Amino acid sequence: KKLNSILDFIGINLRVKVANKSPIDIYLDNLSNDCFKFFEKDIKKSSVFLKDDEVRKYSISKAYNNGKGNNLYLEFGVYKGGSINKFANYLSQKNLEIYGFDSFEGLEEEWITDEYSPIGTFSLNKKSPKVAKNVSLIKGKIQTTLEGFLNKKKEKITFVHVDVDTYTPTKFILGKIKPYLQKGSIILFDEFYGYPNWQLYEYKAFTEEFNPNEYKYIAFCTRQVAIEIL
Incomplete structure (x- = not known):
């Protein structure tokens, strides 16, 4: 029971974090993706x-x-x-x-x-x-x-x-x-x-x-x- 409670707590917190992702978090994720796409050919050769x-x-x-x-x-x-x-x-x-x-x-x-x-x-x-x-x-x-x-x-x-x-x-x-x-x-x-x-x-x-x-x-x-x- 104790283990299940811990797992439920972790699961709830993970869901909250995902659900509460801010616009800035999304912007920074997209920034990383955009940088990779911009330099992709060069990164793959470096x-x-x-x-x-x-x-x-x-x-x-x-x-x-x-x-x-x-x-x-x-x-x-x-x-x-x-x-x-x-x-x-x-x-x-x-x-x-x-x-x-x-x-x-x-x-x-x-x-x-x-x-x-x-x-x-x-x-x-x-x-x-x-x-x-x-x-x-x-x-x-x-x-x-x-x-x-x-x-x-x-x-x-x-x-x-x-x-x-x-x-x-x-x-x-x-x-x-x-x-x-x-x-x-x-x-x-x-x-x-x-x-x-x-x-x-x-x-x-x-x-x-x-x-x-x-x-x-x-x-x-x-x-x-x-x-x-x-």
């Missing part, structure tokens, strides 16, 4: 991951193998250093370094997904996080620091991690780095698709700067997408 750490490991190793270890490894949007330190750990085994660009003042424009992130979200009040020895931080607004950095280095780019979330800085970054990319270069986007309004941010900036014949998709995660330059 590597697929459930965890962001896995797509990051895949992308950095793919870039290293394609570039034979040479040239620049860059991250845009360092925040607390979580991802750049993991990239650095991999690269330290190859005696390579990675450069991280961030103002540490947070978002420069609002970002509206399934959450509202106003200007300044993710700010560290200009304080740099602790990073590995083979990480060099380029501190300041990316629109101010990137061009001079590239002109000084005069090197091709092997790997890029774009994690600035919104349209304007993403478009600026892609426009400036494009001449330095080469066949086999990898760009990993952290917030490319899979959430409300995704078409307005990293995806929009990317598709405005690159033609379909210049790249191919190589990996998909829940929001992260990696592309390879052809």
